[in-house]
Amino acid sequence: MAHAVEIKDLHKSFGELEVLKGIDFTVDQGQVVCVIGPSGSGKSTLLRCVNLLEQPTKGTVRVGGVELTDPDVDIDAARRRLGMVFQSFNLFPHMTALQNVMIAQRRVLKRGSGEAERVARANLEKVGVADKCDVYPAQLSGGQQQRVAIARALAMDPDLMLFDEPTSALDPELVGDVLSVMRDLARDGMTMLVVTHEMGFAREVADRVVFMDGGVIVEEGPADQVIGDPRHARTRTFLSRVLDPTHAGDEPGAGSAPADAGPGS
């Protein structure tokens, strides 16, 4: 069977700046893959290339056997099967939580209003914000907004969910709620590609962890190995800075990596 996601020799440049310099990897059905790496390493760009919010400069992206980078593919149809969750939520501010979850079901999947509402309520319930159906995003906390955003993506019955640092914009005490929703999703067998700085989550939930730096994959493997016992010096440097920020830079031999990561942020 085809991989859920298959990326081959993916390059992406913004003008002169080459952000992705040849990425190859796959995600299998039901797997959770976490992408970690320093700021500016191209994680978001990679994720956005998977659903073609960014047009790759070179290389192929296949999702569920369909090549999205084929210029003749119906990209709108293909995107319906990919859910995306953004760092900044991107809820539609002129609609209530319920309407946010219903709009694409109605307009894209052409579901009737009764069915769309039923699906929307079920998904809002699943992410724990059933009581906020009629509230506008501005009146929700960040954690609630992000959970509505997850429900909005799930309501489209996606085969694959993409998360771009879903908890980075949240106050620390709200991170847990969102992570536990994601954990439940993973347990239910959802295929997920997650960019995150939450190493605890990655270790617990991810089948595989991919460490990116400077537009290439430096290291990938089982979570315990990449996070617990990294092989590459760049991975070790990055992890020590993330896990113990106060002692960042104390590391001997960490000279080159921070200099690489610095200007990107």
Next chain:
Amino acid sequence: MTDHLTSGPADPAGPAGPAGPPPGRARLSPRKRQRISRAIQYVVLAAVLLTVVLVANWQGLAENFTKLDVARQTLPELFTVALKNTIIYTVGGFVLGALGGLLFALMRMSSVRPYRWIATIYIEIFRGLPALLIFLLILFLPLVLGFQLPGGTYGSGILGLAVINAAYMAETLRAGLQAVPRGQMEAARSLGMSHARAMATIVIPQAIRIVIPPTTNQFVALLKDSSLVFFLGVSGEYVELTKFGNDVASTTSNATPILVVGLTYLLVTIPLGYLAGRLEARQAKGR
């Protein structure tokens, strides 16, 4: 303002005594100085008012501008014909122009370069020309086209206002569309919506909210510009407020109708201006 009045009287002392500040001023506290300055302003105001009252020809003014029987003659046509037509011209021009403006706004942001050129050229031309000139051009349009515009004077008047409004609305709408965060379009696209569908259901509704206050102001400006229909040589059932006021004024040889018409404009423009201000304030607070 205040500074002028306070420093004014002290100026003559300046060139006379280069040896620092004049001794008289140093004794005044800022508060006292402010009080004197305000007193001077009131004196000036009173003097101007008194002059106006003495010089003005009150009798003549009253006879020319506030003759009740002449004012009564404007009724009911003032409302049933003139105001109605002003509103028809304005609303027609506004709606048509807003649609055209939306089209030009989208063209201006298009990835097709010639579209951007066309929109830019249109906007620059019609924002740069005096409105009156556009109306004068429209008079000659049938000659150019070889046929009359549909709708008679309504058609010409509405077209003139629409042409002007489209240019302004294009810029307002473009600013509104660009004020909607990029993430909104991306979220909509990632849910499988086409670009057009995302625009129509997600981006444009938000942009419209953003542009409501400036658009209200634009509507008021257009309402005033509708007086230029005057120059299309309208008559009878087509007259709008200004032309109507002018006609009655000339048949009665009295300026009262002009005053009445002016008040009628204000009846519409002041509440709308107030509304726009309120909407602006509310937007500045929320979201």
